[in-house]
Amino acid sequence: xxxxxxxxxxxxxxxxxxxxxxxxxxxxxxxxxxxxxxxxxxxxxxxxxxxxxxxxxxxxxxxxxxxxxxxxxxxxxxxxxxxxxxxxxxxxxxxxxxxxxxxxxxxxxxxxxxxxxxxxxxxxxxxxxxxxxxxxxxxxxxxxxxxxxxxxxxxxxxxxxxxxxxxxxxxxxxxxxxxxxxxxxxxxxxxxxxxxxxxxxxxxxxxxxxxxxxxxxxxxxxxxxxxxxxxxxxxxxxxxxxxxxxxxxxxxxxxxxxxxxxxxxxxxxxxxxxxxxxxxxxxxxxxxxxxxxxxxxxxxxxxxxxxxxxxxxxxxxxxxxxxxxx
Numbered sequence: 001x002x003x004x005x006x007x008x009x010x011x012x013x014x015x016x017x018x019x020x021x022x023x024x025x026x027x028x029x030x031x032x033x034x035x036x037x038x039x040x041x042x043x044x045x046x047x048x049x050x051x052x053x054x055x056x057x058x059x060x061x062x063x064x065x066x067x068x069x070x071x072x073x074x075x076x077x078x079x080x081x082x083x084x085x086x087x088x089x090x091x092x093x094x095x096x097x098x099x100x101x102x103x104x105x106x107x108x109x110x111x112x113x114x115x116x117x118x119x120x121x122x123x124x125x126x127x128x129x130x131x132x133x134x135x136x137x138x139x140x141x142x143x144x145x146x147x148x149x150x151x152x153x154x155x156x157x158x159x160x161x162x163x164x165x166x167x168x169x170x171x172x173x174x175x176x177x178x179x180x181x182x183x184x185x186x187x188x189x190x191x192x193x194x195x196x197x198x199x200x201x202x203x204x205x206x207x208x209x210x211x212x213x214x215x216x217x218x219x220x221x222x223x224x225x226x227x228x229x230x231x232x233x234x235x236x237x238x239x240x241x242x243x244x245x246x247x248x249x250x251x252x253x254x255x256x257x258x259x260x261x262x263x264x265x266x267x268x269x270x271x272x273x274x275x276x277x278x279x280x281x282x283x284x285x286x287x288x289x290x291x292x293x294x295x296x297x298x299x300x301x302x303x304x305x306x307x308x309x310x311x312x313x314x315x316x317x318x319x320x321x322x323x324x325x326x
Contacts, residue, residue, distance in 0.1 A: 021064055022121035023227055026096050027057055027216040029123055063219035069228060073103045073115030078155040081105045086117070086149060086160045087234060089203065090142035091210035092134035096121050098213030099142040101149055102230040112235050116228045117149055121213035132257070135166035136187050138210070139173070143194040162195060163203040165211070168255075170247035173200050178252060179259040202245065207231040294318060 019025075031054055035046070046054065078084060083106040090099040100119035106112055120141065124134055139162070146160050164170060172180070172188050174197040180188060205211055209226045217225055226232075252258050282288040297319055313319055 019118065019120050020069055020116075021067065021219070021222060022098060022100075022119045023212040023217040023225070024061070024064065024219045024222055026098070026121040026123075026213055028054075029121075030095050030216070031057065033123055033126075060219040063222075067223050067228075069116055073117060074105045074113035076105060076107045076111075076113055078103075078105060081107055082110070084155060084158050086146060086157050087163065087230065088142045088146050088160065089163045089208050089210040089231075090135075090138040091165060091205075091208050091214050092124065092131065092138040093214035094124060094128060094131070094134070096124055096214045096216075097134055097138040097141055098122070098210045099138060099145050100210050100213065100227065101142075101145050102234060103153075104234055114230045114234050116230070117153075118145055119210075119213060119227065120145060132166065132168045133183060135164065135169045136172060136184060138214075139164055139166075139169050140187050140190050143191050147194055160195070160199060162200045163208065164200070165203055165205045165208045167202060167247060168250045170200055170202060171249040172257075173197055174247045175249055178249060178261070180257055181259060184257040197247075200247075202247070203231070207233060 031050065035050065045051070072078070083104075085104040086101060087104055088099060088101045090097075092098070098119070098121040101117045103115045103117050104112065105115070122141065125137070129137070142162055142164075146162070150157050150160065172184060173191055173195075175188070179185070209230060212225055212227050217227070249255065249258065279288055282291065297313075298316055301313055301315075
């Protein structure tokens with residue numbers, strides 16, 4: 001029984017339609033990982049609960065034959081379009097990360113057309129990561145998908161927009177002040193190499209089609225979701241005029257992914273020196289040399305022991321017995 005399941009799942013994963021129906025196939029991938037993590041023989045029967053789950057999922061796949069994805073992506077010619085935008089959505093759960101892309105085309109009559117391009121769902125890494133880390137991995141998947149599409153698609157894309165329902169991830173991407181630890185830092189750098197912060201936007205979970213591929217959808221209901229059509233707001237022309245929103249870090253004091261701020265203070269002491277600029281205060285060479293001689297005389301007195309000092313030569317004074325060289 002177990003070997004039949006593995007053989008069947010291998011065919012499903014290798015099938016080119018697997019990514020088109022990612023919200024359906026991800027359920028099989030989750031079940032496959034659960035079974036491979038168990039130490040059972042190859043020909044051992046499946047546990048009763050998982051056997052029923054697998055049979056229900058397998059039987060539901062016949063509904064996929066009724067799903068059709070139009071090609072070309074939209075019903076109008078892209079070469080004559082006024083504007084072409086690639087919109088990529090990402091999301092994550094504890095089981096999977098996902099991204100899905102749509103082509104938005106505005107024709108010469110300002111009519112909006114939306115076409116499904118590509119969807120992809122991957123199992124969440126093991127061991128289990130935090131949700132913000134998973135959302136960040138999904139954002140990396142989104143830029144990877146966008147890079148693949150813009151390279152392979154046979155039309156020029158005017159702009160690329162990214163959408164996520166994680167404000168924490170948006171804060172990471174837009175951050176310019178704080179430093180992150182390695183996991184977040186590497187993935188933010190990957191995202192910033194392929195996109196700009198102003199290309200990223202917030203979308204609610206209810207309007208995020210990538211959410212469907214992170215929690216799985218039955219094959220019978222997939223065609224009734226927004227997986228192939230995208231969220232309704234994409235069909236509005238004012239979507240092109242979205243204001244660039246600046247996202248800040250969410251609670252940076254408590255975020256363990258953010259390195260603490262270190263403040264370094266330095267103190268520099270500058271000693272006072274005599275300096276030759278003081279010489280300008282004297283009107284003649286004789287007065288300058290006389291003042292220096294008195295200064296040297298007093299300095300020597302301070303170096304001597306108190307008992308060896310003369311009675312008339314103590315402290316600061318003008319010594320009358322000092323012979324000056326004229």
